[in-house]
Amino acid sequence: MLAETDLPTLLADLRPRLHGGAFCFVAAEDAAGLDAAASVREAEGWSWLVPVARAEAAGLPFDGRFRWITLEVHSALGAVGLTAAVATRLAAAGIAANVIAGRLHDHVLVPEARAEEAAALLEPAQPPGGQAIQSPSTASSGGAKAARLPPASSVGRTPPSSSPSAPRP
Structure with a gap:
């Protein structure tokens, strides 16, 4: 299988897989x-x-507990924009993303408490009114090949029922 370099194709086929267990970074x-x-x-x-x-069994100090999400799409190491698009999507929801590139896949470590939300x-x-993760080129051209994702505000949150700036039905 050849590694993919086309950003819209990568985004349409991310296939995030959330691993079990919590991970941390230690110095040793x-x-x-x-x-x-x-x-x-x-x-x-x-x-x-x-x-x-x-880490706990070895008595090593660490900051933060993370869950590991593997992006199962076979991304090329030379693909441009995948890390930025994923990190931007998670940042829009206030979720930190620590990305590690492997030879075949990218891996994202997110805070344990928000892992399910991040994977979603x-x-x-392709929900109604969904927002796309887009490459810069597809964003300006209407995003014909962009992956459709739910708005960050709709995942794991209940939107406010009334807002002075929100249109009323």
Whole structure:
């Protein structure tokens, strides 16, 4: 299978998969026994993405509990705009997104408390009045190939019943 580079196609086929369990980032010299899922070498030392249970068992401090969403679409490492589109979509709902690129897929770590909402926001559903995640080129041309997603305000929230600026039926 060839990796996809076309942004509208990538967005239409994200297929977000929410993994079980909570993850965290820890600083340690090595990850022996931590069941590390990812790592990055920073100037200050190694950061490891590990299951929270492993970090707690090892007595390692960490900030935040995250859930892992894999975007199952086979995205090319050279694809332009996918990370920006996904992060912008989640940011519109006030959800932090920490993105890790793998060879075949992109992975998004989101706060544990909002993981279900984040995964739903990335589903390419087509509700009435849905908003699209669009590439800059499709946004200006009407977004013919853009994935339709529910408005951020409609996922996991009840919209206000009356607003001075909202049109009335």
